[in-house]
Amino acid sequence: MSTMQKTDILIIGAGPSGSSAAALLKQKGYDVTIIEKQHFPRFSIGESLLPQCMVFLEEAGLLDTVRDHVEECGFQFKNGAAFLKGKKRSFYDFTKKFSEGPGTTWQVRRASFDHILAQQAEKMGSDIRFGHEVLAVNVEPEQPILTVKTEQGETYQIQAKFLLDASGFGRILPKHLDLESPSDFPVRRAVFTHIEDGILDDPEFDREKILITVHEKDPRAWYWLIPFADGRASFGVVAEEDFFEKYGFDGSSDYDVAALQRRILADDEALSHVLRNAKFDTPVRTLVGYSANVKHLAQRNYALLGNAGEFLDPVFSSGVTIALKSSSMVVPLVDQYIKGENIDWMEQYEKPLRAGIQVFRAYVEAWYTGEFQNVVFSNHQENNVRSMIASLLAGYAWDQTNPIYKNAKKRLSTIAEYCREDQ
Template sequence: MQDMQQNTIQQTDVIIIGAGPSGSSAAALLRKKGFQVAIIEKQHFPRFSIGESLLPQCMVFLDEAGLLDTVREHVGTCGFQFKNGAAFLRGGKRSFYDFTQKFSEGPGTTWQVRRADFDQLLAEGAQALGADIRFGHEVIAVDVKTSQPILTIQPEQGTAYQIQAKFLLDASGFGRILPKFLNLESPSNFPVRRALFTHIEDGIGLDTDFDRNKILITVHDKDHRAWYWLIPFADGRSSFGVVAEQDFFDAYLTGNAEQDQSEVLLKRILADDESLSKVLAQAKFDTPVRTLVGYSANVKHLAQSNYALLGNAGEFLDPVFSSGVTIALKSSSLAIPLVERAIKGEQIDWQTEYEQPLRQGINVFRAYVEAWYTGEFQDVVFSRHKNPDIERMIASLLAGYAWDERNPMYKNAKRRLATLAEYCREDISPAQLSEI
């Protein structure tokens, strides 16, 4: 430590913790403005991550960062799957939303991606623009009391060092580096849920009703609090997982350690849903099954005068509508113009200029997530009667356009969803639905 202290503190314009989508896109945006950027990334890429189903709104942010062409050039070699919507399954009921028929302006299609490849492409794109990404380097201390933050970094090989910047961005995702170091973590109001997931050879033939161009969200036929995701890639493989509260999983445990291994447990839960079991009748489980518990998180604030939290480092809701990457990229898009102004010496009201605008869209996503688990949004999704105009408005939100204030379903999203669900339960006509 004494040797480290004797060394000169390294200097840069902006330090970013984490090279995932929010970190790499933020770095790309900063490099386009001419700033020096150092990204501190503990892991080595490519590395496994979930969150494979992008939303069309992501395309806007990737393009803004100059990273869209990088991804597009590798769609074929990486097996990224064209995506134009979301499909839903509950027992014998099916429903879907076509993102190309949405209310909001902007792209209506995107891809379903292996995050290991996708995240590496974004990182490589940021590096091509001049970002200094330091893989295998871990943040071991943070000092934001000085006007220019100082981080102490431990590389896998060699001596710890310090680096100072004019501004600090935390894009560490579930690592949540600044919230932990600065005691910013705040309890989420979501129940503790568990995700059990893997990648599979899905074995889905062309003679099924399954549409590879859409993520499939299946409500567990016997417990509507639980749901499965099935995210197809372009090479016959899929990301597959189930999400529920712990008591749901407990009901499937036998008490036998061998019989309760993660893969056996996931197969047992799949077998208990007849409709999805038919879709995956030929699936091969050939990748270790992983688990994630208590992933929902919140913080006391998202930014101060010399640092800001991006993406999942600040807040993560739930995987049900694949909002994670969209929120991550949106946070970078919002933050970087403010970082530029802060570096130039302007006073920034981070609460009104960053946190409030970002949370407005997050709160729309939150309303839909909460309504999904209470069953209100499920009733809307599986209603026999659909109003085309409302379908387009909902399609926009599911496509990631949660910040479109022109969308009537944006304002008072929670109340409007509750009213819509009530109408759907009463089985009224499409014309009456337009009255909400």
């Protein structure tokens, strides 16, 4: 093992939270090293960005990079969310939201999106080491140490003044430091793929919105359809395990999940009509038990970003927003810490970050209980209520001026009751 290497900031993972944190830290003049196990571009879900993301991308100096690649990468302009359940249709226009800030964004292939962010972080001076795997973590010294293995089998140690975990579903620090905490969400499975959607001149389909469809026979299950600008789309279905078992799914690795997905689609007449000309030409993947939590998000010399800390559910596409928000919040605190200031990580980072996550959680939970579905498909929503909900769906979950921010769960329940009475 070679002599100990040194850097100012170590980041595990080069996804959106890692690349944005690196860009922000380079703005402040720090040496940044990112350890990334995979090589980019690589497949990832979470393809429907929320407008709140635009604020954080611009802050990190990454927004122009995304704009420059919109046409090349087939990123689809997005201005809202549409909902479908049988004959019921609804949509929210994010430009008519309550909160200040951008009302539009893009739907992106994450392989391309994450790659261009990482490339820009490199151009800004970050050292990204692709194909390097974290073997061990030591946060006992004042400056944490990682033991890393290269693809050639060589190992080395690297030490930093601060450590950020942006490893997403890899959850490196939670696993190495025993930070895992069970999620109180039911175990759900996502079955997903990319398709040629074949949707041409359909007046009832808006490519500028993500389409969320509630399964007609079981409202606990739902489908996402995220169109890209080149006639392709991301398509997936999410439900609890017993839902898939009714279709004969046994959870084995050799099960034909492509046939499973097609059978589930065929059981929904409305969505089947939307995708009547689709070509399913890409391998189908599945992910189960993805909801996760941790005992804490930060300590004196390390912090968790995005999905490495907590992942809720894909239903409202909050993952990338939470990832970018966490980077935006943590970097000024890291800067202060390195300059010798005392940081109360619970009060200054964890509580404010979780405050917005709890707002997201309130309407994710309400979606699965059916309360939020009642709101979405109600024909009697007042415009001010629609604008408040549009803000949440657009990612502005940290906007304390939005009346729905405070006691979000109770307020959503009240709105749902009102909508039920008028249906």
